[in-house]
Amino acid sequence: MTVTASDTALRAPSAGRRAKVPRGALQGERRRLYLPMLLPALIAYLVFFVLPSLFGVVLSFAEWSGLGTELSWVGFSNYVSMAGSELFRASFVQTLILTLVVGLALFLIAGASMIVLRTARGSAFIRAAVFLPFMISPIAVGLAVSFLFNPDGLINTVLGALGLSELRQPWLAPELIFNVIMAGVVWSAAGFYVVLVMSAVDGIPPSYYEVARIEGASELQQFRYVTLPLTRDMLAIAASLWAIAGIKTFEIVIAFVGTAGTPPPEARTLAVEQYLRVTGGREGGLAQLGEAAAIGIVMTVITAVLIVLSRRIQRRERLELA
């Protein structure tokens, strides 16, 4: 396919012929193509995504159980009642804890990988293997991890076999389940962030490290004075990507309980809490669409705040690497 294109390039006319072409006419023809090509996507995006999202903001000021039921405007009362609701507060705090704790773990893992992976043997294979869980459906990840931590699961069996029976835990009990979920999220996401920051590390010219080595910098100093300053922008991008992803954590929690049960309040994130309100819970309760919409707005605000905060990591001037 590329052959066609390069053939055309080979037949590209000389500068002399180029001068004769009526550029204005050509530009005009191209301009006329702009809207017909852009509009289908733009209209679909506007009508079915942007406007509905704005409608979601409006809905968060209403009380409604869906089409065919009565809608009443309630002002800020969805937000007020949320602030007073124990379930909402728990899911709010858990979502923040998950985003921050898992975020910190991802940062440490990515940082450690940046120190050793640049020069490690088998680096490409390592990256491919650690990236793998990120590709896999979070439902499958959640099922596998929850089974691993099952009371009769592999973790407890192995602990028993090693003679560490006192370390055996009811991992999926309400007190511990959220920690297990966070471990599952770390496992499924870490590889992506390692590969992401390593793509920035690969962009650093090797000569920088050579100079640092000649100057007598240790591997840690090379990390501190070469790698870290030159990958700050990517770390900022990674942080905001994680903020966007972490706040939305949903599937893995649901995978721990299946569709029949309801996750215990100790394990709910905001997205789970919203899902239960959209569907009216699994017990056939009424949907609370206004409250669900308000949760969506709260999540958008948290995401925006976290994105702004992670942008602060970014350096102000743009770096051009040789």
Added chain:
Amino acid sequence: MIRAGLALIRALIWAWVLFNVGMVVWVLLNSVKSSREIFDNPAGLPATWMWENFATAWSDSGLGAAAINSVVLTLVSVALIMALSIPAAYAVARLGGRSSGPVTTFFAVGMSIPFQAFAVPMVLIGAGLSRFMIDWVTGVWDTRITVTLFYVVLSLPFSIFVLIGYFRSLPGDVEEAAALDGASPFRTFRQIMVPLAKPGITTVAVLNALSLWNETVIVLMLVPDQSAQTLNVALLNFYSNMQYTSNWGGLFAGVVIVVLPMIATYLWFGRRIVNGMTQGIGK
């Protein structure tokens, strides 16, 4: 001291690699064990290889129908996404004037809005749409069409944003040369620029296919009918029935059915998927 620390990190990373490989092997082995053996012999090879786990998962637990739903929804959605986003991205990258900057930003904003801000309006539009179609237009409606609609619009921001980058990176004189040879702007797009952008287009299509294959929450919210649900949701239903069926071997066979196409895609496209996910974002 530092040496030991670095060696420790290296060892931990290799342990992580081994753990990932081990998890894949463990799931594969569990999928061919009897449910008893999964608990009694969690780490060893199966005494009898229960290939029928796949048969029971496929037919008795409805994963077969769900797999077909997943395949059709993914393929149709990706085709529509590409049909909409390739021309739009080309227009913004190559044909637009002053408006192309703001339009790019407009699409980019969609990437950072959490899905949950959109969830309630989506459910309402879904309900309204099917009622409208049933009452006024076709008389019947399939919620899978609604799912396709939202799969497409929710994937547009990412797809268009990344494709704009690809089209911008192509050399401009190729277009000029084609025009001088008498190709109309649309023909230049179709016969020159799209083939040139093919690596980028393939990457975006594969990435969309991956994320839609793994998608769960939209189907959970929009499709109440079990026979119309996708693999991930069917797997959740399967898991919920576990207390009655105790067919753990079948559940792991189901996990394999969901995961294997992704691992195959990963092995097939490998670096391109990784680069597309990481480098496209960094720009």
